[in-house]
Amino acid sequence: MIILDYRDRRPIYEQIVERFQELMMSGAMEENSQLPSVRSLAMDLSINPNTIQRAYAELERQGYIYSVKGKGNFVADNGHIKDSKREAVLKRQEETAKEALFLQLEKEKLYNIIDEIYSRGGMRDD
Amino acid sequence: MIILDYRDRRPIYEQIVERFQELMMSGAMEENSQLPSVRSLAMDLSINPNTIQRAYAELERQGYIYSVKGKGNFVADNGHIKDSKREAVLKRQEETAKEALFLQLEKEKLYNIIDEIYSRGGMRDD
DNA sequence: TAACTGTATTAATCAAATTAATACACTAAA
DNA sequence: TTTAGTGTATTAATTTGATTAATACAGTTA
DSSP: OOOOOTTSSSOHHHHHHHHHHHHHHTTSSOTTOBOOOHHHHHHHHTSOHHHHHHHHHHHHHTTSEEEETTTEEEEOOOHHHHHHHHHHHHHHHHHHHHHHHHTTOOHHHHHHHHHHHHHHHOOOOO | OOOOOTTSSSOHHHHHHHHHHHHHHTTSSOTTOBOOOHHHHHHHHTSOHHHHHHHHHHHHHTTSEEEETTTEEEEOOOHHHHHHHHHHHHHHHHHHHHHHHHTTOOHHHHHHHHHHHHHHHOOOOO
């Protein structure tokens, strides 16, 4: 479910946060389903429970999960999260376009890539 | 010429590397022109000369500059660098499009952003 | 020679991430 | 009620990477 990359410069807890975000937003983890416990996931990944705790705290802070003491951590309703992710992607698109312009890339090349991805992947419906 | 952002999580030397790359690829620094000396730039930025040294070593490793002992560091011919930068941007465009698709964003939204940037910025010629 | 340049090395310092070791509170089931 | 799970909190130690500090050495130029 989670694979750590120790060459990645980002801290482990951030990798874990990101990975769960992906899983939740792709629908791979259903709303209200339970996440692995702090201790068990730490065992699985051979890292310290505190690091998992930190990742979970961050996920909760961002509204991705909610925790119930004594029971566990659970996937929250994250419709609103998707919106903020969308914003982030659009911002990233802006940065990419700026850099492409800076490098004198023709905008058609960007178009083509987008078309390629969208035709390959098809569209989901909500 | 160079402004450091201490809130940035990336190391200082990397910020310096990136900034010089920008300057060189935008044409703001001409080929064979001299970079500030290790010690003088360190003074300017109020940081340790070793940090500049590290940044310059990295720039040289990547082929952006060449150094002459006793004389200084100089901007290299970096036509090929621009090409690899272009590749990197296209790859980034691909990732962005994938994520946009994943988030069910209409591709027209990406188009619009690109158009906006390109119309605002105009095109340079080589 | 003097004052610049780059390069290399070693040790010290600092900050952030991670680990380690606990303790405490809640839940669920035997 | 006891046991074994769960989350949460806290403090200290450790580790790692970045940065600083202090030097030394070598080449260039005036």
